[in-house]
Amino acid sequence: xxxxxxxxxxxxxxxxxxxxxxxxxxxxxxxxxxxxxxxxxxxxxxxxxxxxxxxxxxxxxxxxxxxxxxxxxxxxxxxxxxxxxxxxxxxxxxxxxxxxxxxxxxxxxxxxxxxxxxxxxxxxxxxxxxxxxxxxxxxxxxxxxxxxxxxxxxxxxxxxxxxxxxxxxxxxxxxxxxxxxxxxxxxxxxxxxxxxxxxxxxxxxxxxxxxxxxxxxxxxxxxxxxxxxxxxxxxxxxxxxxxxxxxxxxxxxxxxxxxxxxxxxxxxxxxxxxxxxxxxxxxxxxxxxxxxxxxxxxxxxxxxxxxxxxxxxxxxxxxxxxxxxxxxxxxx
Numbered sequence: 001x002x003x004x005x006x007x008x009x010x011x012x013x014x015x016x017x018x019x020x021x022x023x024x025x026x027x028x029x030x031x032x033x034x035x036x037x038x039x040x041x042x043x044x045x046x047x048x049x050x051x052x053x054x055x056x057x058x059x060x061x062x063x064x065x066x067x068x069x070x071x072x073x074x075x076x077x078x079x080x081x082x083x084x085x086x087x088x089x090x091x092x093x094x095x096x097x098x099x100x101x102x103x104x105x106x107x108x109x110x111x112x113x114x115x116x117x118x119x120x121x122x123x124x125x126x127x128x129x130x131x132x133x134x135x136x137x138x139x140x141x142x143x144x145x146x147x148x149x150x151x152x153x154x155x156x157x158x159x160x161x162x163x164x165x166x167x168x169x170x171x172x173x174x175x176x177x178x179x180x181x182x183x184x185x186x187x188x189x190x191x192x193x194x195x196x197x198x199x200x201x202x203x204x205x206x207x208x209x210x211x212x213x214x215x216x217x218x219x220x221x222x223x224x225x226x227x228x229x230x231x232x233x234x235x236x237x238x239x240x241x242x243x244x245x246x247x248x249x250x251x252x253x254x255x256x257x258x259x260x261x262x263x264x265x266x267x268x269x270x271x272x273x274x275x276x277x278x279x280x281x282x283x284x285x286x287x288x289x290x291x292x293x294x295x296x297x298x299x300x301x302x303x304x305x306x307x308x309x310x311x312x313x314x315x316x317x318x319x320x321x322x323x324x325x326x327x328x329x330x331x332x
Contacts, residue, residue, distance in 0.1 A: 003301040004291040007069040008276070010308060014065055016268045018058035019129075020174070020261045021319070025052045027175015029095060029122020030168070031194055032115065040187050041115065045099060047182045050326040052099065056092070057315060068304045072146050072294035073279045080140060080148025081132060084155060088128045094121035123168065130167025134160030137271045138217070142282035146289055159216060162209040169202035170264060173244075177257040195248055195256065202263075203241065220274050233269035236262055 025048050035041050067074045078085060098118035102111055138159050141150040176198055180191035213220055224230030240262035247255040275281050280289040295301065 003298060003305065004295050005277075006305065007065070007295070007301060008272075008279070008291045011062060011065050011069065012268060012272050014058055014062035016265055018055065018062060019264050019268070021055040021058060022052070023126075023171045023174040023264060024048070024178035024257075025055055025095075025175070026122045026126040027171040027173065027198075028179060029118045029175070030126065030172045031175055031179070031191075032122070033119030040190070042103075043183060043187055044179055045102070045118075047179055049099065050322060053096070054319060054322055057318075061311075061315065065304075065308070069296055069301055070279055070289070070291070070294045071296060073289050076140075076142065076146050076148055076280060076289060076294075080150065081135075081155065083152045084128055084132065088125055091121040091125040091128065094118075095125060126168045126171040127164050130171075131155060131160045131164035133167065133267075133271060134163030136280060137163060137220075137274060139281040139283045139285075139288075142280070142284070142287040142289070144287055146287070146294070159209070159212050162205070162212050166202060166205040166209050167267075169198055169205050170260075170267070173198040173202055174257075174260045174264065177244075177253070177260045181253040181257050192248060192253075195260075196245065199241075199244055199248075199260075223274050224270065227273050229269065230273045233266050233273055236269060237266035240266060 028044055028048050032041060032044055035044065063074075066077075094117045098114040098121065102114040102118070105111075132155075135155050135157075138157065140148060141154060143149050173195060176191050176194035180188055180195055183191060210221075224234060240259045244256055244259040244263070247253075247259055277291050278285075278288040279291055279294055282288040296304075
């Protein structure tokens with residue numbers, strides 16, 4: 001296995017880790033909007049309070065890895081998605097501010113504002129990241145110089161939007177599953193219902209997405225059946241989707257959360273298998289950014305790999321340590 005493939009897998013690992021961990025933060029924000037009781041809102045935020053800022057480290061590390069290993073991808077994607085990236089940055093900032101500022105002033109107006117900011121920013125961030133993944137899956141208009149030739153509205157094509165909506169519903173499922181795992185009493189019962197509702201809506205959305213793919217670009221489905229990793233991705237997806245309601249019904253809440261996480265892993269596997277060896281597929285495949293024509297030098301990839309081998313265990317250790325310390329949750 002060469003360095004370019006290793007870096008492709010490492011970046012995928014970082015993005016999957018971020019989606020699983022910060023996914024439940026975003027999902028919590030989405031559900032937070034519909035909660036009526038003040039005590040429930042407070043508990044939901046307390047559940048994610050020890051983790052959310054650490055979870056974002058995975059996104060920063062993933063972005064840094066792309067910059068170091070595939071600078072042309074970083075330049076093309078960040079310039080092409082410029083407005084979307086600014087919107088995502090604003091959403092993440094407001095998400096952080098809403099968690100930190102919400103209870104600093106004893107004012108109903110102040111608290112309602114930050115409650116809405118928490119929900120809207122979480123929903124917007126989940127949607128933007130889902131649409132971004134959808135555009136990578138679908139392909140982008142690129143010219144021979146690796147430049148994005150579309151506009152912001154090019155990113156809002158039907159298929160990327162379908163994937164974006166599916167991503168929002170998946171984050172909602174992940175958030176509700178984590179809240180159900182960490183809470184108790186009536187709030188836990190409410191969260192369990194939200195897991196089921198979000199999962200059902202996700203099934204509807206992803207089914208529509210598959211239909212759109214079959215109609216507009218059936219070759220992407222064919223690729224999965226021509227690759228052994230495609231079968232692995234589909235098995236993981238089926239296992240997660242089928243097992244989640246079974247675990248939920250039997251009050252196996254940790255397994256429910258893991259099943260939800262497995263669905264997220266499978267979605268990234270499907271995208272990875274479909275686009276490989278491209279990092280950013282172009283609508284005209286000749287202009288695609290691959291793991292070879294968009295990468296740094298082999299010396300840079302080697303040097304950065306040594307750094308990752310030192311830094312990655314630290315990130316993983318920190319994550320495991322924090323989750324172990326706060327494993328019981330605030331309401332138990």
